[in-house]
Amino acid sequence: MAMQLKNGKKGLLNEINVTPFIDVCLVLLIIFMIVVTATMLQLGYLSRLPRADGQPPHGGNSPEQIVVRLLPPCLPGQLETCQVYINRDFVPVNSFMSQMQAIAKSSANQTVFFYAEDSVNYENAMTVLDLMKNAGATNIGLLTEQYQ
16 A cells, blocks of 8 residues: 655555454354354254163162261361261261271272361361271262252
8 A cells, every 4th residue: 555655755554454354254253153053053962862771870789878077166176076977977076986997897998978067177177087088988079068
């Protein structure tokens, strides 16, 4: 593009105008989005759903789940002030280790789930997890929603 400079001479303008290029790219993007959407609506999604044979998973003989709950009041660093439950049974902290060892021996390789209330101190929660691990629980799962 030629233009007249201040001193009266004609010269070339060395600026690249990218606005038309961006306009073309956006139009192509919109066309691509419309074509892909229309194609997907016509074809649908191909998926292979599993067939139900009426049998429960794992033969239906799964043992009862083991859930350890840690509930307040818990003073930081004082585990004996916490309430510890194995399933629905209250367990004093001083006998927790022996009961967990018995559970770990009777149900090897079973996942033991752990739930701690939001208000429980982190140190106390980690102490209970360590006790579970030391008692022989090899698979420990953490519950994030309240166990009913």
